[in-house]
Amino acid sequence: MSFAVIQTGGKQYKVSTNEILKIERLNDQEGKTVEFKNVLFLNDDETTEIGNPNIQGAKVEATILKNKKNKTILVFKKRRRKNSRKKYGHRQPISLVKITKIFSKNGKLILESKLKKEKTPIKKEKPEPVKIEKVEDTSSRILKAEKTKKLDESEKIGLKKVQEKIKLRTKKSGLPKKKTIAKKKPLTTKKK
Numbered sequence: 001m002s003f004a005v006i007q008t009g010g011k012q013y014k015v016s017t018n019e020i021l022k023i024e025r026l027n028d029q030e031g032k033t034v035e036f037k038n039v040l041f042l043n044d045d046e047t048t049e050i051g052n053p054n055i056q057g058a059k060v061e062a063t064i065l066k067n068k069k070n071k072t073i074l075v076f077k078k079r080r081r082k083n084s085r086k087k088y089g090h091r092q093p094i095s096l097v098k099i100t101k102i103f104s105k106n107g108k109l110i111l112e113s114k115l116k117k118e119k120t121p122i123k124k125e126k127p128e129p130v131k132i133e134k135v136e137d138t139s140s141r142i143l144k145a146e147k148t149k150k151l152d153e154s155e156k157i158g159l160k161k162v163q164e165k166i167k168l169r170t171k172k173s174g175l176p177k178k179k180t181i182a183k184k185k186p187l188t189t190k191k192k
Contacts, residue, residue: 001016001043001045002016002043002044002045002102002110002111003015003016003043003102004016004039004041004042004043004058004060004102004110005039005041005042006036006038006039006040006060007036007038007040008023008024008036008038009023009024010024011023011024012040015060015099015102016099016102016111017099017100017101017102017111017112017113018098018113018114019098019099020065020096020097020098020099021062021096021097021098021099022070022094022095022096023094023097024092024093024095025067025093025094025095026064026067026095026097028064029064029067030064030065030066030067031063031064032063032064033061033062033063033100034061034062034063034064034097035059035060035061036059036060036061036062037054037058037059038054039051039054039055039058039059039060040053040054040055041055042055042058042102042104042105042110044104044110049104049105055104055105056105057103057104057105057107058103058104058105059103060099060101060102060103061099061100061101061102061103062097062098062099062100063098063100064095064096065095065096065097065098066095066096067093067094067095067096068093068095068096069091069092069093070091070092070093070094071091072089072090072091073090073091073092074087074088074089075087075088075089075090098113099113100112100113101113
């Protein structure tokens with residue numbers, strides 16, 4: 001995978017095509033193409049180039065999507081026991097940038113973003129809704145109700161049989177049921 005490392009706004013970014021970055025605010029308008037000539041590292045599938053500190057002639061092209069402000073960061077300063085506190089917010093101005101092309105030091109194009117073709121929407125005719133008439137078949141409903149009643153009765157019978165088996169086992173074992181007696185705790189505790 002081909003990529004480049006560029007420096008802008010005092011920070012370094014690893015970029016490849018079709019990637020959208022949040023960088024420090026640029027002075028250009030939205031929609032304009034911008035060139036980043038501060039390329040520190042280039043990696044193609046075959047070769048890698050390392051700058052000292054920059055690669056001469058290499059550049060990265062991008063288009064500015066939006067100039068806006070980032071999320072608010074709250075800053076709270078407090079000096080304890082001095083009754084001194086200060087709270088304020090900060091919104092850093094940023095630019096959203098989409099990387100389009102990466103050029104090597106010879107000016108050779110390494111990577112280019114592929115533009116997606118816009119699909120034209122195909123208008124489909126909506127079929128007329130089909131009206132379904134409900135025919136109530138009372139005989140089928142009655143049959144279903146009877147089946148569910150029979151299933152319920154069979155379950156009750158099965159439960160009764162299981163309970164009888166348990167009673168027989170306890171009678172055959174001859175062991176009396178254990179009675180639990182709660183021991184009373186003394187009201188006062190003795191200290192040693």
